[in-house]
Amino acid sequence: MPQQIIKFWKLHTYSILIVLGCISFYTVFAYDLEREDFPKLLSLFVALFFFHYKLIQFEKWNFKFLLVSGILFRLVFLLTEPNLSQDFYRFIWDGELIKNGINPYLFLPNQLIEQGNLPVANAIELHQGMGDLSAKHFSNYPPINQFIFTISAFLGGGSILGSIVIMRLTIILADIGILYFGRKLLQSLNRSPHMAFWYFLNPLAIVELTGNLHFEGVMLFFFVWSLYLVSINKWIWAAPIYSLSIMVKLVPILFLPLFLKYFGFKKSTLFYLLVGASCVILLFPFYSPSFINNYSETVGLWFSNFEFNAGIYNAVKKIWVSCFDAKPWELVKVYGKVVAISVILGTLVLTFLRRNQNLNTLIISMLIILTGYYFLSSTVHPWYIVFLIVLSVFTKYQYAMVWSLAIVLSYYAYSNPDFKENLWLLTIEYILVFGFLIYEIIGKGEKKLHFFKK
Known part of the structure; x- marks a missing residue:
């Protein structure tokens, strides 16, 4: 065993040092960085970007090494609160509401706080943490997001950090899923599978998704999975998976018209019907007469305010x-x-x-x-x-x-x-x-x- 360790060290000395350096910098990023300290933030980010470039350059054919490295970088953030975003307070708030049978699309946080007697763990802290902008608007997070928030609220046991850990593990698993299906899709496209690590090890993806709990990674997991199914001609299964991507973040809606020429008129029509029907099914548990108006009004703010x-x-x-x-x-x-x-x-x-x-x-x-x-x-x-x-x-x-x-x-x-x-x-x-x-x-x-x- 010592011989193997020595041999491994000799073969991957620079790469191991880079990984240790990245872990150190991500640790500082997670536990010792105030977002007001821009010079420190900039220095850490540029260093991490350079290191991730060199790591892929040295080890691009070493799948296990890069996989373990990417997971370790993400696990550094596991037990800390996000330091560049306060959105997670609203995530936990929505999850706690649903856990207690309250539809987050129908009630403003300010409204519920004013009424008092709110059956939400850490209600005051969550309300203050999300900020005034979020507190005065209805939730704009689609149903799959809400499902994750709710699971996190249940498994988090009323603890803010507990809910954060569950959400963070979900995002890490989604990133591993992107790597898995991304490599398969790259092979279908006759491209090198190692290219997927340009996402998996990218500091922006690690810091903003795992670190700051943004759910683009979950959306992209379903999106890449769906494209892979399309690439192997399993487009009927790809449709509901694509709808799951939309129901995490709405952005993939933009691309739906493009499938018209790829599938042809008949197939694309059925594909659109399956995507639409799946979205309706996912939205149905939250439906009420005022749901559409509240949700469209909140989403519209991002385009105009x-x-x-x-x-x-x-x-x-x-x-x-x-x-x-x-x-x-x-x-x-x-x-x-x-x-x-x-x-x-x-x-x-x-x-x-x-x-x-x-x-x-x-x-x-x-x-x-x-x-x-x-x-x-x-x-x-x-x-x-x-x-x-x-x-x-x-x-x-x-x-x-x-x-x-x-x-x-x-x-x-x-x-x-x-x-x-x-x-x-x-x-x-x-x-x-x-x-x-x-x-x-x-x-x-x-x-x-x-x-x-x-």
């Missing part, structure tokens, strides 16, 4: 304010509608003008749509980019990886009590992303990004 880490929107706002002497908050309400219409039109253009019969082309179409949406959006939180990372893994384009590093500059807003952004830092972020994307679009040979592939 918020702005964070925006690219094109900030340029438009600058022109709007200087040329028309208008108020910035007047723009965001109109702009959200313009973005929604633009994304719908862009999706329809790619649906009918791009030849999506090939799965490789279909995935690139998804990447184009989501990229366009994020470029136009007035709100691009760091964890949103994780979806782009996963899509890019199945293509030859790497600008999403660049963005997963550059987006750390948006965290500067956390260092201010009023969350004021530094537009110079955001400009650097988007110059890096746009610059690398332009390079990939105009590059020669395989690097060239064909928007309307023959």
Whole structure:
């Protein structure tokens, strides 16, 4: 046994040192970082990004080594509360409500607190922790999210940390599932299976999903699983799995029109019916006459009321304010509608003008749509980019990886009590992303990004 350990150490010395370094940095990230300390946050993130690049470079064919490394990095966060996001308070709140037979889509947290006698463990702490913005709106988290919140509330035993641990384990299992089905999908696409580790070891995915408890990973697990089933022609089974992805986060709805050419009219019609029926079944337990109005109103806020880490929107706002002497908050309400219409039109253009019969082309179409949406959006939180990372893994384009590093500059807003952004830092972020994307679009040979592939 000692001989084997010595041999393993000699073969993987640099990789083992990198893993130990990553564990140390993730430990500092999880247990000794205040989100107001931007220089420390930036330094840790850049170091982790460099280390994950070198680790894949050294060990890309060593599946077990990279798998264990990715799991260890995530387990570092297991027993700590998120330090870059307060959304988890609302997750636990919703789970506690359902556990006690209360529909989270029908009651505002502020409403319930004012009524008193609320049968929710740690109600005051959860209400204060979620913040005023969340407390005055109905829940916007779809049913599968609510199911996870509820399980976490039951198994957490009324403890905030207990619920966090259950949610975190769920997200870790989902990431392992993405790796499993992602490797299978890569093989179906005749691509190297090791590419899946560009997601699995990406610091943004680890910090924002496992660390800060965002459920994009659960959504992507069902999404990648569904695409794999599509790739092996089990599209009837893929439909309900795809609906599970939608019912974690609504984003995959954007891609549904693209399947029209891939399946053909008859198959796609049945696929849409199965997805729609599955979504209705999942929504049914929460249905009431006021449910649709409350939910659509809350979701609509994200298109018309918020702005964070925006690219094109900030340029438009600058022109709007200087040329028309208008108020910035007047723009965001109109702009959200313009973005929604633009994304719908862009999706329809790619649906009918791009030849999506090939799965490789279909995935690139998804990447184009989501990229366009994020470029136009007035709100691009760091964890949103994780979806782009996963899509890019199945293509030859790497600008999403660049963005997963550059987006750390948006965290500067956390260092201010009023969350004021530094537009110079955001400009650097988007110059890096746009610059690398332009390079990939105009590059020669395989690097060239064909928007309307023959």
